[in-house]
Structures are given as structure tokens and as C-alpha cells.
Amino acid sequence: MVSQWGIKFAVYLITNHFGKIVAKVCENLLNHGALTLDLAIRYTELSSEHVKNSLLVLIQHNCVQAFVAEGGDDDGSRVKTEYMVLFDNILHRLRFPKFMEIVSGDLDDKCAKIFEGLLRDGRLNMKQMVDRESQGKENAAAAAAVRESLLKLLMARYVERCPLPEARVVEREIITKKRGAKGAQNFKAPETKEQRVIEAAVRGDMIRFSLNADIGCNSDGETNPADTSVAETDAKEDLILWRANFEEFTRHLRDKALVENVRARMDDGAAIVLSAILKATRNKDKEVKIEKSVPLPPDTIFSEVIKTENGRTMTIDRVKAALVQLGCSNQMLYEYVVDLKHIIRWARNEEVESIVLKRYGRDAYRMFRHLSKENQFCPTDKLADATLVEKKEAPKLLYKLWKENYLHMEKLSVTGGNTKPVSILMWKVNQPLLWEHVLDEMYHGALNLKLRMASEQEKEEEIINTPKAKINESVPLLKKYKRLQNVLLLLGSSLMKLDDAIMLFHDF
Amino acid sequence: MNRLQESAFPPRKRQKVSEPVLTDEERLLFNLIRSRENIGIWTGDMKRETNLPTTVVNKSLKTLISKNMIKEVTTIQNKGRKHYMAKEFMPSEEITGGHFYSDGKLDIDYINSLKDVCLKCIFMQKVSTCEGCLEWIKRSGVFNTEVTTKQMEEILQTLVLDDEITQMISTGFGEFASISVGKTCYISKSKGGVRGEKKTADLTSFPCFSCQRMTFCSPDGTISPATCVYYQKWLDF
Structure with a gap:
């Protein structure tokens, strides 16, 4: 359950981005949990048209997931689709600048541009991406170039296929789901309904990050790939929607936070080794909130350490000393595990x-x-x-x-x-309770920063609307303008810092 | 500073020489007080236990004090209550509050100066133990009273809690070479630029997290971020 200030903050973000009507629908979903369309209309007291469109906007921007609950006492003839708001994804909207920075630091400009489009529009198919690229250009952008960039983004797992439009969730499910023999071993029962819905909607890794339309295409018939023509493939490709993979970014930011914490607490050596371990085990952990790193033999760790410039200065002994510093266990099996939770x-x-x-x-x-x-x-x-x-x-x-x-x-x-x-x-x-309380205060603080930003902008509306040339002419105006700039900068950077802490308490 | 005296039971000498003459009530009261040793007893309890009327108790107490057989002591738990103890005993920690209490009050200045000296000592020696700090203080001659080991341990623990020093177990290698293996030692946290930059997001740089009125603050409330004075101060360029 999301805390009181968390809901207020999320509603504020949605109001800011999509207006009051959408925010009202979102608020009701946050307060009441998953709702059917009828219930959403009743609670919000809005017209069905408004609610429907609001839900579509929220789905487009990955803030709502539709699902069908199965296995209740109904006979199956009256299947009701329910809508569940994804609180985490609403908060991720605040972090778009951070995600952008990661992508532009890692990949080229073209990829960054496509990724920017995905963040702005929520979900896009191939045709839309090509169209977006072609805008304002004389020659239409080549689909091949877009495909190539998308492929890079998929390889890095920054982008994924959208989850199933309507997940099927079995009510009161007793863990029966297996994803291969391996998946069954470590499978834990999902805790909340939200987790269950997300789990049910997500596609397998193979399909999730694959550009190829034929793999796991969600069309009904099972067609043989050899029978389909190029045109058909294109048409199929347009059916696939892409979106930013927030999970990967959360993981990225988590790793960064972990390494920086270790650097502050211990030293650079320990930080380098931890960073290497996290890099070597990337994508091996299924969840973001993991307690321990994946076990690694010392050789793998060392070969990962020497890949970096600073790591090359380290001897095996120093790496081992750093592992001890990190409190690594399991040396008996010649594999090292770091307690990340700690x-x-x-x-x-x-x-x-x-x-x-x-x-x-x-x-x-x-x-x-x-x-x-x-x-x-x-x-x-x-x-x-x-x-x-x-x-x-x-x-x-x-x-x-x-x-x-x-x-x-x-x-x-x-x-x-x-x-x-x-x-x-x-x-x-009482740590768990205290952390919940502090997180709630952080949402409150973040909302306060946002509100102050809005009030400062409102107060100085005159200056914002004055043309730049005119501001430069008058000294008092220029002074006011500079102050506003500084204020907004300070508020903005504080919000980003606060968001780091929110992620520490909520996402990691 | 009498609170630094080692023994709580100094030998009684004068009593053997001449026992003052006491009335029965006085004798009863004195024995009761003396039986409580270094804890002492409150007048209320005396009345209850001896069943003597208040006037008699008060009169007897006055006599006993004038004969230098008992003394009045302040207790940390209840400063208003009159508490008495036989002259030969030193008030226990329960009564005084502990090593750092004098006249029922925590000697904050003394604690702070001890802390400062310890910090300086650990910073200069890089790594030090409880005994090391004591030795250093003795040699420096900053304090004219003797600092006990127990006091020093308490001071070091509070410095750990202040996040000024870190408690470690000596490995006997490197910077711990001067200290035998397995001994508890302390290192300074402020090493200049050596330590990595503090990772905390430092939430306290903006007003909300140092504000005690956060529970009263809401977007439309009397205290709101748009009108907040702390924000005003913070954003005053």
C-alpha cells in the first residue's frame, strides 16, 4: 500500500503532466486499488468517455496495467477487466532526466533520440519511431537506421516490448507457475496484487528484448515463419509496441548507489571490486531488490576488475583484501557473495x-x-x-x-x-516501520519542492513571459530573472538528490 | 573534586575514639540511615519505617547533622526530596547519576573538554586505545583531576555514537602495528581528503528535513511550502 504522501505526490505529478481529469482517475485507482471501468466511473463521478480516455492515457504512459482476474466464482461468461495503477512507474516520470543521462552516456545520439521519443510518448511502434525521426527532415529517415538503434537499445535492455495488454491473473493463486525447470527452484510467491499483475503481464526475456516480429508474436494463429512475406512481417512489426525498460534503469541506479556507498564507507579498491561483481552478474538476478549478489568465483571477479582502468592497478591480493572488506562469504566453495542488503x-x-x-x-x-x-x-x-x-x-x-x-x-x-x-x-x-515513515516524509518533502517550484514560477510569471531581449535591457528585471533561475536550479537539484534517497528507500 | 575519589567506604576513625551520646530516637534513626550505606534514605521513608512523628524525625536529623554523623545528599532522580546518608559513605552512582555528575547535574563542560582532547589524541596518533588516550591525557596535563578508565571508556563510546571515531579490532598489521592483535582500538573519522565523499543525499540541506513542523505542513494548510519562512530564507539569493 502506498503511503498517504506518496499518493499525493503521484497525483501531483500526474496533474502536472496530464491534467486534472486524468489525475482524478489516477487518484481513485491509488486509493481504492484495482477497479473495473464501471467502478472507476462511479468513484470518480466523471463521464464514461472521460474515464475511458484517462485510462487510455495512463496505459499509453505505462502508469496503468489492465488485467483479468480468473478463477473466482464467476462462470467465465462475465469476465471483467480491471485496471491497476503502477505507482512506481508514475514516480519514474520524475527520473526521466536521469534515464536520459544514462542512455546518452552509454549509447550514441541516435539511440538517445529514439529513447527520448519513447519517454515522451510512452509507447511507440516501429512505424511511429521512423515517422518521428523523419519529422522536420527533407529525406525520410531510413527504417534500417532506426531498427539498428532500437536493436542497440534492446541489447542494452534499455528498451523492452510492452507487457501483455491484458494480463490474466489467477485469483488466490497457489504457486503453480513455472518458467522452465530452473525457474521453479528459486520461485517465490509474489507478495502484493500489484506484483502479481506485473509478473503476469511481463513477457519472457527472449521475447521481451527481441526485435524479431516472429518470436512470440502475440497474434492468435500459429503461423510458420517461412510462410510469411516481407510485407506481412512489416505489418506484424507495427503491432509490436516498445517502451523504456524502467527496471534496467532502477538496477543501474541501484548499482551506482551501492558502489558509491561502499566507496564512502570503505575505499576505492572495495568500490572497484563491487562494481566489477555487479557488472559481471548483470541481468543474472531476476529482481531489482536482491539481498545478495550472485555467487562468483574469484577468477571471474579478477578478470572483470582488470577490465577497468583503475582496476588494472590492483593485484590479486588487493582484490582479495577488498573482498574480505566487503564481508564476502562462501569462500569455502571458492565463490564470493556480497551482502548487498547490508x-x-x-x-x-x-x-x-x-x-x-x-x-x-x-x-x-x-x-x-x-x-x-x-x-x-x-x-x-x-x-x-x-x-x-x-x-x-x-x-x-x-x-x-x-x-x-x-x-x-x-x-x-x-x-x-x-x-x-x-x-x-x-x-x-523499529527499522521497518521507521523507514516507511521516513519514505512518507520524503514524498512529502518532494511534493513540497514541486509545489514551491510552481509557486515561484507563478509569482514571477511576468518575467517568464517577458521576451529575453527586454529582460537584458533592464537591470532590475535581469536581477529578478537571475534570481528565479537560481531558485529553480536549486529546487530542481534538491529534488533530484531527494529522489536518490526515495529510490534508496523504495526501489532498492 | 570528591567524585573522583576511588573508594566509597573510607575507614571510620573518629567514631571509635568517642561515640556521641544519642537519644533512643536519634539512635534508631541513625542506625536506619547507616544501614542504607551509600544509597541513603529519604525522610518520607524514615518516617514510614521508624513510625516516629515528623517533628521528632526533623529534630533528630538536625541533631545528627550538628554532631557531624550524617549528611544531606542530592539525588539525581528527585532533587526536591531530602535525602540523608551516614557521613562515612560516598554517594553511590545511583544517587549521583554516574561518573560525570556533580551536585546532581551532568558536567557537560568537563565531558566536552574530555571529548575534544580524546579526539585530538586519536587524530594525532592515527590509532589509539583507551589506555593510550589515558596516558596521553596524563602526559599532557590538561586536567588536574584524574580520569578513570571507566570514564575514558564512556567518553570513547559517546564519540563512536557521535560518529567522530570508529571502533576497530586491531589486526596487528599496517597502521595497527603499534597495538597488539585483537585489542579494541579507535581511529579518527576525519582524515582530511582521504575518505570518500559522503554519499548521503544530504537531505538536510533543504528545509523540510530539519523542520520540526513538518507534520503541520500541507499544501493548503497554515504552514505550506508556498509560504514557508524556512524556504524563504533558503531561497534568498
């Missing part, structure tokens, strides 16, 4: 601690760190003693932290002999 956990803790320090001061920071280190209930007096905080001040600070959901508190009533029962307050840091 690094993420550490980074989250540091983030929360820095908030506590800034908001509640150094004494509170010390007590908070003590509690999160101990990871068990601790009475007020003992806590004050261990952290050298004035015993009178400690309860006040702790109460403040508790009131804002940073600490968990239990009251204990102690009776001994004839004395009156004394109540003792016990404190604890």
Missing part, C-alpha cells in the same frame, strides 16, 4: 541519522544511534547513562522523537514489595 541498510540508516541530527540535535542523535545499534528495548535512564545525556533532558528528547514516529516506546509497570508501581519507559528503533 550496504543498503547501512545507507538507509545513515540517511535517517542525518535527519535526526539536523532536526533534533546531537544528544538525540547519540541516543538514536545507540538504540539502533543495540536493536533492543532500552530504558530511559540506561540510555541517558550510555550516551552521557542529562537525565532530565533525555525523556524530553525521546518523547519528541517518539511523537514524530522515529522511535517505538513501550510502558512497563514495575511493582516491587510494598512500593507503588513505577512505570518505566522502554525505547527502541
